[in-house]
Amino acid sequence: MVRSRLSFSPDDRVNAFLTTCPEPEYGTGSLEGLTIAIKDNISTKGIRTTAGSRILEGYIPPYDAHVVTLLIAEGAAIAGKTNMDEFGMGTTTENSGYGPTFNPLDKGRVPGGSSGGSAAAIAGGMVRMALGSDTGGSIRCPAAFCGIVGLKPTYGRVSRYGLIAYANSLEQIGPMARTVNETSRLMQVIAGHDPKDSTSVDLPYCHTPDKNIQGRRIGVPEEFFGAGVDPAVAAKVWEAIEELEKKGAEIVTCRMPGMAFALAAYYVTCTSEASSNLARFDGVRYGPAVDTKKSWHDAFQERRGKSFGKEVRRRIMLGTFALSSGYYGKYYAKAQAARQQVKNDFTRLYKDVDVLAGPTMPTIAFRLGEKADPLSMYLSDILTVPANLAGVPAISVPCGTVGGMPVGLQIMGRPFEDEVVIDTAYAYEQAVV
Amino acid sequence: MSMENMSGGTMAESRSEQSQGHISRSAGSPPPPEADETIIGLEVHCQLDTVTKLFCACSTDYRSDGPNTHTCPVCLGLPGALPAINKKAVEFALRVAKALNCEVLFESVFSRKNYFYPDLDKAFQISQYDKPLAVGGYLVIEGEEGEKRVRITRVHMEEDPGRLVHKGGADRARYSLVDYNRAGIPLIEIVTEPDMRSPKEARRFLNKLRATLEYLSVFDSEKEGSLRVDANISLQPEGWFDREKKSYKGRNRVEVKNISSYKGVEKALTFEITRQRNVIRKGQPIEQATRHFVETQGITTASRSKEEEQDYRYFPEPDLCPLRVSSWVERIDLPELPDARRARFIGQYGCSPNHARTLTGDLKLADFYEKVAAQADPVLSATWVADTLIGELNYRDMGIGSVTPSHMIELVTLVKSKVLTDRNAIEVLRTILDGILQKQPAGTPSQVVARLDLGATDSGIIPAAIADVIREQPQAVADYDSGKKEAFMFLIGQVMKKTKGKADPAELNTMLRKALHGRVQ
Numbered sequence: 001m002v003r004s005r006l007s008f009s010p011d012d013r014v015n016a017f018l019t020t021c022p023e024p025e026y027g028t029g030s031l032e033g034l035t036i037a038i039k040d041n042i043s044t045k046g047i048r049t050t051a052g053s054r055i056l057e058g059y060i061p062p063y064d065a066h067v068v069t070l071l072i073a074e075g076a077a078i079a080g081k082t083n084m085d086e087f088g089m090g091t092t093t094e095n096s097g098y099g100p101t102f103n104p105l106d107k108g109r110v111p112g113g114s115s116g117g118s119a120a121a122i123a124g125g126m127v128r129m130a131l132g133s134d135t136g137g138s139i140r141c142p143a144a145f146c147g148i149v150g151l152k153p154t155y156g157r158v159s160r161y162g163l164i165a166y167a168n169s170l171e172q173i174g175p176m177a178r179t180v181n182e183t184s185r186l187m188q189v190i191a192g193h194d195p196k197d198s199t200s201v202d203l204p205y206c207h208t209p210d211k212n213i214q215g216r217r218i219g220v221p222e223e224f225f226g227a228g229v230d231p232a233v234a235a236k237v238w239e240a241i242e243e244l245e246k247k248g249a250e251i252v253t254c255r256m257p258g259m260a261f262a263l264a265a266y267y268v269t270c271t272s273e274a275s276s277n278l279a280r281f282d283g284v285r286y287g288p289a290v291d292t293k294k295s296w297h298d299a300f301q302e303r304r305g306k307s308f309g310k311e312v313r314r315r316i317m318l319g320t321f322a323l324s325s326g327y328y329g330k331y332y333a334k335a336q337a338a339r340q341q342v343k344n345d346f347t348r349l350y351k352d353v354d355v356l357a358g359p360t361m362p363t364i365a366f367r368l369g370e371k372a373d374p375l376s377m378y379l380s381d382i383l384t385v386p387a388n389l390a391g392v393p394a395i396s397v398p399c400g401t402v403g404g405m406p407v408g409l410q411i412m413g414r415p416f417e418d419e420v421v422i423d424t425a426y427a428y429e430q431a432v433v
Numbered sequence: 434m435s436m437e438n439m440s441g442g443t444m445a446e447s448r449s450e451q452s453q454g455h456i457s458r459s460a461g462s463p464p465p466p467e468a469d470e471t472i473i474g475l476e477v478h479c480q481l482d483t484v485t486k487l488f489c490a491c492s493t494d495y496r497s498d499g500p501n502t503h504t505c506p507v508c509l510g511l512p513g514a515l516p517a518i519n520k521k522a523v524e525f526a527l528r529v530a531k532a533l534n535c536e537v538l539f540e541s542v543f544s545r546k547n548y549f550y551p552d553l554d555k556a557f558q559i560s561q562y563d564k565p566l567a568v569g570g571y572l573v574i575e576g577e578e579g580e581k582r583v584r585i586t587r588v589h590m591e592e593d594p595g596r597l598v599h600k601g602g603a604d605r606a607r608y609s610l611v612d613y614n615r616a617g618i619p620l621i622e623i624v625t626e627p628d629m630r631s632p633k634e635a636r637r638f639l640n641k642l643r644a645t646l647e648y649l650s651v652f653d654s655e656k657e658g659s660l661r662v663d664a665n666i667s668l669q670p671e672g673w674f675d676r677e678k679k680s681y682k683g684r685n686r687v688e689v690k691n692i693s694s695y696k697g698v699e700k701a702l703t704f705e706i707t708r709q710r711n712v713i714r715k716g717q718p719i720e721q722a723t724r725h726f727v728e729t730q731g732i733t734t735a736s737r738s739k740e741e742e743q744d745y746r747y748f749p750e751p752d753l754c755p756l757r758v759s760s761w762v763e764r765i766d767l768p769e770l771p772d773a774r775r776a777r778f779i780g781q782y783g784c785s786p787n788h789a790r791t792l793t794g795d796l797k798l799a800d801f802y803e804k805v806a807a808q809a810d811p812v813l814s815a816t817w818v819a820d821t822l823i824g825e826l827n828y829r830d831m832g833i834g835s836v837t838p839s840h841m842i843e844l845v846t847l848v849k850s851k852v853l854t855d856r857n858a859i860e861v862l863r864t865i866l867d868g869i870l871q872k873q874p875a876g877t878p879s880q881v882v883a884r885l886d887l888g889a890t891d892s893g894i895i896p897a898a899i900a901d902v903i904r905e906q907p908q909a910v911a912d913y914d915s916g917k918k919e920a921f922m923f924l925i926g927q928v929m930k931k932t933k934g935k936a937d938p939a940e941l942n943t944m945l946r947k948a949l950h951g952r953v954q
Contacts, residue, residue: 161513168752
């Protein structure tokens with residue numbers, strides 16, 4: 001295979017990249033010579049991968065994530081690794097161990113998170129496309145805040161092999177780009193079965209976006225316009241939905257009562273899984289070495305205390321507690337029951353409608369430091385976590401601005417109907433071009 | 434158990450006595466230690482002998498290679514790596530479940546067992562918890578009072594952790610090294626009900642289990658560290674446990690961990706019985722505890738209890754799908770297992786029940802015997818393999834694999850055709866085994882016979898030897914004449930010496946007696 005090199009020296013004023021590859025190699029294929037940024041929690045052979053954490057400082061994976069192998073095989077040039085909330089735990093990219101990323105459209109605001117670096121790299125014109133990962137909205141939120149397109153595929157559609165796990169049962173790697181078309185193009189490369197990921201399904205994505213949505217039934221859950229949603233954002237999103245109606249879609253309002261438990265179910269599940277996933281970072285194999293004069297338990301406690309950020313420590317403690325004997329039934333098991341209710345809501349609604357639509361985020365991008373209170377940050381995930389709990393595909397597509405900042409329209413589809421989600425977003429995008 | 438209890442009637446009597454005892458004892462006074470019954474349950478971990486690891490494609494054949502050479506992102510637990518189940522390991526586990534008469538659950542689930550230890554690279558072990566592969570089976574063993582069923586509570590699959598090497602000894606290590614070659618080797622854990630009543634029964638259970646696993650071609654007992662046992666043991670007033678089942682709240686049980694050999698189990702349990710008896714005798718309570726078996730000293734030592742009381746925070750492994758294999762197990766055909774083979778040996782070869790049990794108790798031995806029996810007298814072969822050969826091999830610490838069936842076929846044939854006396858045949862066998870041990874092959878039995886001149890000759894030389902002995906030993910002959918039986922045996926010995934043991938003892942006996950009596954006449 002012929003490999004060529006290009007030069008990549010982005011003017012990164014927003015701290016989008018943690019690592020850049022100045023002369024990335026590329027080959028031939030559908031992504032020939034395209035510079036693509038990779039979120040820093042996706043393993044890249046020979047390229048530093050920290051997941052935004054100090055505890056992985058200096059870690060260079062000896063292997064490529066499955067999606068990276070696929071990108072390289074299609075000729076892409078890996079431009080670098082993008083900043084993120086540590087291990088994906090955040091909605092702002094302020095929780096990075098390497099400093100926050102700023103929103104290219106307003107440097108006083110956050111780019112959203114946790115895939116904030118990927119979104120900022122695209123919005124800032126540094127790369128055409130990027131990979132993100134979405135555990136509870138981490139692709140869609142920064143896509144909405146930075147005015148780009150981001151797809152969280154159906155759970156199982158894209159291999160997670162090589163994605164540094166935060167909450168395995170919720171997260172997916174997904175494409176981010178300026179347009180729906182490019183998002184779809186990237187999706188086509190990364191989707192497909194991978195025997196190394198037992199939760200991956202054998203369903204390739206071979207699709208060209210189609211803007212004809214005549215007769216498509218679009219459900220709008222009332223809960224997506226409930227308390228906490230900025231009326232200006234809500235108005236923008238309604239405008240977008242009306243645009244879809246003009247293109248032949250049928251709009252029906254509906255209810256999603258499971259939403260009442262969605263955030264609680266999400267946070268118990270993701271912190272539980274995270275507490276287990278992150279236990280391996282004990283200072284023996286990764287990051288700065290522990291003080292070997294200390295006893296093993298003391299040494300690793302010290303390393304974990306020093307190298308994990310505050311939000312990560314908070315979530316590890318929450319998850320450890322939720323899984324503890326005597327509390328498992330009260331928290332983890334209950335969260336799974338609530339999760340099932342959310343899934344049931346989707347199943348019921350999808351008998352009547354083809355897709356669901358609403359805002360991606362309740363507000364426009366926060367100002368830096370605005371979400372210092374963790375609970376208020378968690379609450380801002382309310383509209384994105386249902387898709388992760390149910391494993392359904394969901395996309396965020398820009399639908400205008402409020403106060404100069406972008407607003408995202410979220411479209412969620414039936415499981416494994418990522419194509420329908422893409423088409424609906426495409427129909428909107430084409431209508432307003 | 435006293436001998437009286439062997440018969441049904443006395444058993445019933447003694448039980449009713451104890452029921453009365455139960456009532457009075459529950460009023461307060463502790464039972465005397467002599468009446469205690471040993472209650473043993475086992476948790477056995479066996480490495481499944483697959484070609485690759487449980488969740489990755491790394492080779493399991495690591496023992497002769499350097500540390501950390503059989504590793505990959507998955508078994509090193511590198512960030513982002515995911516497990517993918519080895520179907521062969523599931524098939525092996527299903528074979529075990531079926532052979533142990535277990536019910537395979539419709540759906541079983543892998544769970545994460547979370548704990549920090551440097552040999553555990555992910556800081557959790559992928560195991561099975563509330564939904565194991567299979568439950569509710571049994572294994573028939575030769576108990577102290579005849580055949581008994583040891584019930585199997587559950588069989589589940591899990592991954593082996595890595596291994597720590599403590600430089601400078603386990604107690605005062607200067608530093609520890611970690612080797613992840615073993616990480617991810619498939620294990621099955623077999624948990625029994627507390628159905629064993631003596632260390633001997635525990636050992637027999639393990640032997641039977643080992644034989645069964647080897648018959649299933651899923652386990653290699655000769656691989657170092659392929660079997661590890663945790664034993665639960667308590668001493669309870671005789672009979673109480675069986676009557677009251679699990680509702681019985683008796684003395685606490687002690688878990689002995691870290692037993693890694695078959696002999697070790699018997700040793701550890703025997704030590705533990707003595708230790709617990711002494712505690713009870715002193716009127717002290719047995720504390721529920723975990724103890725470690727120190728193989729080199731044959732003792733158990735207390736573990737620091739805090740370290741053992743872990744909350745493993747089990748939850749379903751999100752990276753693996755639940756297993757639905759209950760219909761698969763129906764399609765699995767089991768090979769002939771030890772009990773069936775034992776019955777066949779008795780029927781087909783005329784083996785005695787004891788010989789048949791010994792021969793079928795080990796797969797390689799059984800295969801060896803069948804090769805011998807196919808070409809030599811089966812009953813004679815059984816005696817020679819099960820009694821003589823095993824004894825001689827054990828004495829030299831050799832395995833059955835070091836001898837070839839052809840040697841045994843020839844030896845048994847030579848004995849059968851009376852070319853060799855039993856005594857000289859043993860001599861030939863020893864010569865051959867010593868030769869193998871010293872790596873100086875002694876040759877075939879015939880060659881050994883010829884070289885050492887051990888072959889029985891025709892009885893023609895015996896009369897000459899007898900005549901010589903009678904002439905050379907007048908005192909012994911006189912003693913015989915005066916009725917001393919020892920003198921006859923002495924004379925037999927002298928003739929044997931002259932004929933280099935080649936004379937058939939029975940024949941010699943008759944001939945010497947005749948010669949002595951003829952002389953008197």
